[in-house]
Amino acid sequence: MSQQQNSNIPVSEVFWTLADKADKKFSNIRDLPYYQRTRHDTYFYKVFKVYTHLWKFQQENRQKLVEAGLKRWEIGEIASRIGQLYFGxxxxxxxxxxxxESYIFYEAILTREYFKEGLFQDVNIANKQLRFLARFLMVCLVLNRREMVQQLVNQLQVLVGECKRTFQESDFKEWKVVVQEIVRFLKADTAFMNIRPLRYSLVLDPHPDTLPNVSAAITKRNLKLRxxxxxxxxxxxxxxSELTIDTFRMLQCLEWEPSGLFYQSTASKLSHNGATGVTRINYSQDIADPTLPTNPRKAVLYRPSxxxxxxxxxxxxxxxxxxxxLLVYLSASGSCGAAQNEPGCILFGPHGDGGSNCIYPSDFLPFTRRPLLLVIDNDNSKAFKASLTTSSFISLVFV
Structure with missing residues (x-):
């Protein structure tokens, strides 16, 4: 009886019910922090599950949905959400x-031009296209696909200019700032573009088995950078966006460069203009390179208090x-010592807050109960090396 009732419900009504459910679940996880290890895994599984259902449903009923009024930009919006989920x-x-996987979905949106229809008739669609380009840019930067980065930057610059001329009543100043940010970012990173990857490469770097041995005490504990x-x-x-040039480089330095057959299989997937990616999404699918260890989880904090x-x-x-x-990387140019006669700290925030933004070596003492690798990229880093010495504490200092 229930199946018969469901068959009587219009396809468009089923679709919009699913879309509304997916949108609510996406909103619930949008602002969840990246740094909690497994606390929110259940939420993400549920969101991926509902978007899998929604995406397959619109594929199987595309013609009926289009006849019922579904727009291409609405399909693109779903694909963009899936790309966001994967990147998150x-x-x-x-x-x-x-x-x-995020790259695959975003590339499919780009090649199929989901947001092209009505782009210069509706400012909301124009903003969706701009946001999509900015998000795809971030994915390409982290994935180190520089040719695509340059293509997207050019498209973003052209689109911002055309939007300013077309929608004169709207203010696109914030998008001009985005363009300026990415141009400045790429200019600063140009020196690294044609050099070896920052990620650890089994092809270019020594094999882990050939690296110097660590002390027996550490080996016995079988510690790993987690x-x-x-x-x-x-x-x-x-x-x-919220990725600084320093954290961008460190993020890559703490990852393994995919190698061998993994490169080939990934390249073959991406050569189909996203066709593979947009026909399936699977939260639990494992396509990791089996020859490499897992990457440590990373919490990238942009100017935190x-x-x-x-x-x-x-x-x-x-x-x-x-x-x-646990590895902690702090990069800062300021020092609290000059103003407060306290040479053992660094300024990690704006001046004029009465020392509330000063980080002292003692701030890390509670965390030395666990194995800690501290990297201080600051002229005052020697103060941390001198102050922090415990059996489980490891300190790397850049000056």
């Missing part, structure tokens, strides 16, 4: 397969596996 899951897990917190604070620092930074550290330490090492 990459940011939470550091698993490269999610990053590749988590990392990456953050920077510089005046007028080079960034794109000191209290938020400490709270994130505490959360990650609480969830750190028993065999885990």
């Amino acid at each position: 899951q990459y940011m939470r897990t550091s698993e490269a397969n999610y990053l590749s 988590d990392a917190v990456l953050s920077s604070f510089h005046h007028n620092e080079v960034k794109f 000191l209290t938020h930074f400490i709270a994130v550290l505490a959360t990650i330490c609480e969830e750190l596996p028993s065999d885990g090492i």
